[in-house]
Amino acid sequence: MITDRPFYTYRQASARVGRHVDTIRKWRRRGLRMTWDEHGRRIVEHEALLTWWRESRERDLRNRGIKSDTPISAEDLL
Secondary structure, three states, X not given: XXXXXXXXXXXXXXXXXXXXXXXXXXXXXXXXXXXXXXXXOEEEEHHHHHHHHHHHHHHHHHHHOOOOOOOOOHHHHO
16 A cells, blocks of 8 residues: 655555546646656656545545445445
8 A cells, every 4th residue: 555645656646545547647637736856757746646536535435326434234235
């Protein structure tokens, strides 16, 4: 598990939030603020990544009709 750090590369960011690297790239194209490090790699700030991830998760739950504070039961999955 990637622990909290100030900045993440694509691979580190994907491991931190449990998403595929391609998802992080898609988020960047959709507006996730990223910058460059001294080695020419794209990096994302910790707070920006987690804010985007939380908002993405909330949108996903709303689209599925699930409130974030509602526990999911086995009947909901059927």
